[in-house]
Amino acid sequence: MGCIRGRAGVFLAVVVTDSAEVFRLGTSKAKENLAFRRYLSAHHVGDKPFQLIASEIQKHIDCTACASCCRQSVVSVNREDIENIASHLGATPDTVTRLFTVPDPDASTLQVLRSSREGCVFLEGNRCRIYEARPKACRDFPHVAVGTHSLGGRLSSHARWATLCPIIYNALESYKHVTCYNAHSDHEPGP
Ligand code: SF4
Ligand code: SF4
8 A cells, every 4th residue: 555645744543542452552562663763764854754644643642642751751950840740730849849740760860750650740630730830841742743752762762652642652553654665565573
């Protein structure tokens, strides 16, 4: 089957919005997505088409019905993030640091938001309690804005997030069509 391109060169397949279905499909395509990563690397495919696709997909996804990233991410916060949260909550930065953050397990001089098995400390249901003052890492997620990040540098995390984030899952699937990727001819056996 050939590639179908829209006005912006964007292929839009059927968008899968259900989180459980994304998890099932993303998990079943784990090896394929790693092979796709190798395919993109080998063919030096640029990141802009992927970002354009992701921007289109994002319009069809209701993040408030998902909140997977708020349940699964470790969110780094810097001084500015903490000051913004403090101002939003009417607390001091020291209080926010003490109550809502812990040292980053990978870098003890940095802080991350507290989390539990239910997700981020600020998650209530599917809503962020500090949405207007959420940290930059949350505002930027899933890191697919045009011109901001190199796809090559983020492919491994995209393959992982394809099981959790409907935006990433659907954008990767559409990108396979746009790049004419043939999973059956390129799929290499996993480790
Ligand atoms: S701060 Fe808000 S947006 Fe960020 S992970 Fe926590 S609940 Fe989600
Ligand atoms: S960015 Fe992705 S994982 Fe996070 S809420 Fe939106 S669709 Fe879900």
